[in-house]
């Protein structure tokens with residue numbers, strides 16, 4: 058059987074690590090697919106369980122310095138916190154923090170050494186111009202003897218990961234970023250060490266006055282500093298998950314055997330009676346059974362105003378009670394709760410790969426070997442071309458400088474961080490606003506959308522229509538007409554049905570039982586009362602029945618945006634009522650904002666054309682496609698797509714599911730607690746249409762961030778490598794110092810992560 062699971066990966070230091078692990082896994086028999094993400098340090102692996110297992114996969118990468126965190130025993134309905142514990146996320150978080158502290162301590166110890174060697178370097182320059190006193194020469198001499206000691210410490214203690222990278226390259230032939238730095242710095246060190254050890258013997262052949270201890274020290278210090286800053290800000294990119302986890306209450310006050318006891322939230326089971334005091338967090342999802350209160354749901358839905366909740370209303374975990382108190386029955390616990398699903402979704406989205414990343418991945422996977430080749434070619438070229446004019450000693454010294462410079466500046470680290478860090482921050486920011494994005498691919502597609510298709514009921518309108526007019530076309534009493542309509546509609550789930558049933562209830566109009574109920578998709582329903590068959594629905598239904606009636610009165614109403622509900626027998630129309638749905642407060646502004654983004658809005662509805670057009674004109678919708686059967690919504694989306702449009706469809710996610718799936722981006726308006734998270738690419742919690750605008754803006758901001766990141770990541774390498782090879786030396790006598798290469802490389806990663814973090818504070 059095939060199973061897919063996301064594992065935490067330990068030991069990743071750079072983007073090329075992700076490529077190495079991915080390739081290793083893909084070679085294993087039984088691995089269906091593997092996707093390794095450097096940004097989140099996770100691996101999403103689909104395996105055929107009969108052929109391999111996560112433990113043996115982990116063993117495959119252990120010799121390369123990595124490992125998978127393989128979960129232990131599984132339990133039903135684990136809370137998000139437990140789930141993370143189980144997957145090793147918490148442990149790896151603790152380890153990550155310890156790693157960052159360790160890195161900081163090492164960097165701190167190396168910085169004074171780096172400053173010292175820069176100082177000695179500059180003193181050498183002064184000495185060359187005879188700017189120091191004879192006493193100064195003695196001190197300089199002494200300082201020079203300190204450099205080998207400092208370099209040894211820096212290379213073997215601070216630079217250990219890079220040495221290991223070098224070792225693994227020699228042993229297993231796998232090269233990652235660390236390998237490049239490792240080769241560069243150890244070659245510089247080894248050359249210098251040989252010169253120091255055999256100074257006298259080598260003097261006739263080599264330039265023994267020039268050593269590269271300072272290069273080893275400064276490069277390693279800069280790289281380690283860059284890694285430290287990168288690791289520190291990388292922790293910050295993931296803090297949206299942390300904030301969501303913090304929303305989860307740790308304990309719950311439940312009634313068991315007639316007593317109120319406080320238990321861990323992990324022990325709450327279905328049907329538990331839970332007491333909520335003023336100011337308390339809601340621990341699990343459920344339905345209020347006693348009392349009422351205002352609940353602040355802003356943390357989950359992004360809605361700022363507390364919502365009133367009374368008996369029968371649902372509450373969700375992670376939200377906060379205000380001043381009232383109430384009791385509720387737990388209906389969803391552990392992994393089933395909305396909060397748990399949100400966390401899971403955000404996590405998966407953050408770990409997924411955007412298509413735009415494919416190029417960067419490809420480049421970083423071939424980068425390391427290419428750079429090794431360039432570096433050795435550079436060294437060879439120096440020896441070949443420069444030995445003539447400068448002599449072998451000087452040519453070798455130039456060659457080594459270039460060799461180390463190329464290896465150091467070529468790091469594709471920033472390239473590997475460019476996309477994932479922006480996605481992590483963007484997805485996290487969305488979650489804070491009640492915008493749940495399923496994966497990175499959706500985030501990427503969304504910014505290209507030029508047409509938004511909206512459903513009318515529940516998307517543009519509140520979705521709670523009310524009965525506003527009654528037109529009786531027979532000798533029945535109005536009450537009898539309503540009674541028949543309500544009896545038939547009782548069995549329907551459509552918002553229109555609720556309007557009629559509610560009206561009857563409010564007016565105390567009795568209903569009777571019906572038989573042979575059947576709903577007619579996109580048109581209405583049928584059913585029998587006392588043996589007579591009736592039809593309830595829209596004008597299309599009447600046309601289908603082939604009965605004529607004077608529609609002029611009805612059309613006056615539909616021109617005002619009201620929807621007709623007609624009651625008819627097989628032979629004639631008995632009468633009709635009109636229902637009207639209020640337009641949401643935010644709809645008009647949202648449409649205007651979409652227009653500002655250059656997006657065309659199309660309304661797709663099963664409703665009456667006149668009514669739909671009227672509503673559309675009120676909010677400023679560009680096109681109306683009315684009288685569409687649910688199954689035709691899909692075809693309409695396809696039609697728009699065939700015109701070359703990139704279509705996002707926002708719907709209630711229930712009967713719109715096929716259309717949502719067909720659209721380039723499906724957006725579900727998640728009203729209340731039943732969020733169809735799986736069905737759509739994007740779920741807007743709280744069913745707020747203005748979030749649609751925000752999500753498009755978010756996608757644009759995130760994609761812009763990614764493109765800037767890719768630019769910055771590339772430019773360092775594109776400009777840096779030719780400079781480092783020294784190909785401009787002949788023209789300018791200028792050679793890039795490896796120390797500067799180390800600085801530039803460190804800065805590229807830091808600037809990329811920093812740029813991604815900026816997304817967090819941008820206005821939507």
Ligand code: ADP
Nearest residue numbers: 514549551553554579580581594595662663664
């Ligand atoms: P929409 O979600 O756009 O309203 P539907 O397919 O759900 O699309 O419904 C299309 C139309 O069919 C409604 O606008 C209404 O006129 C009619 N209809 C559907 N169900 C009912 C019902 N239970 N009672 C009366 N009319 C209905």
Ligand code: MG
Nearest residue numbers: 512514709712
């Ligand atoms: Mg609908």
